[in-house]
Amino acid sequence: MRPFVVKELAVALVVLGGAVGCSKGTGAAAAAKAPVEEPRVIESGEVDPAWLSYDAAAKTVNFHLIAGLTGLNGALNFNGFRDGGLTLTVPKGWTVAIRVTNHDGMLPHSAEVIPATKPVPTGAVPPAFDGAFTVPLAQGLPPLGEDGMRFIADRVGSFLIFCGVPGHGAAGMWVRLKVSGTATAPSLTAAPAGKS
Ligand SMILES: [Cu+2]
Numbered sequence: 001m002r003p004f005v006v007k008e009l010a011v012a013l014v015v016l017g018g019a020v021g022c023s024k025g026t027g028a029a030a031a032a033k034a035p036v037e038e039p040r041v042i043e044s045g046e047v048d049p050a051w052l053s054y055d056a057a058a059k060t061v062n063f064h065l066i067a068g069l070t071g072l073n074g075a076l077n078f079n080g081f082r083d084g085g086l087t088l089t090v091p092k093g094w095t096v097a098i099r100v101t102n103h104d105g106m107l108p109h110s111a112e113v114i115p116a117t118k119p120v121p122t123g124a125v126p127p128a129f130d131g132a133f134t135v136p137l138a139q140g141l142p143p144l145g146e147d148g149m150r151f152i153a154d155r156v157g158s159f160l161i162f163c164g165v166p167g168h169g170a171a172g173m174w175v176r177l178k179v180s181g182t183a184t185a186p187s188l189t190a191a192p193a194g195k196s
Contacts, residue, residue, distance in 0.1 A: 068102065097150045102143055108139060112133040113159050
């Protein structure tokens, strides 16, 4: 969880820096208008390196999955990607810790790692790895809610990280997880939607 603490600290410092800047010049009125902390603005299809961090010695990867990050697909996207457009690759045997944030102000969302199947299921199915889902899975996290999952990627293969709220996954709300027997470090790559 350390990378998340660092990130939040960085946000706090930015906010603090803004407040200090205001106090030098335009005074309290401007300071009061200082924007509330906002996540970095991401365009659909853009990969933010901050989403992924890992500890090679501990063989642990931390990934920040953000439901409805952009308006793409009626917000039925993860991190601004739909239909498998983003792939998280992790080496076999590593522990995968996924922080899941629902950035959608309207709809509930969840996340679950499932075997790669076509068509994508219309609702929650048994997870591919023990513990690889958020709670509640079918009901979803409320807008701005947060949960996490942690599991060991103990077998190679292609998997989906998909939303278990009925209809969302089938509508395109899924990205990919690849557990690799040859990769030496985790990576995050964007690929054209629908391609494997
Ligand atoms: Cu959803």
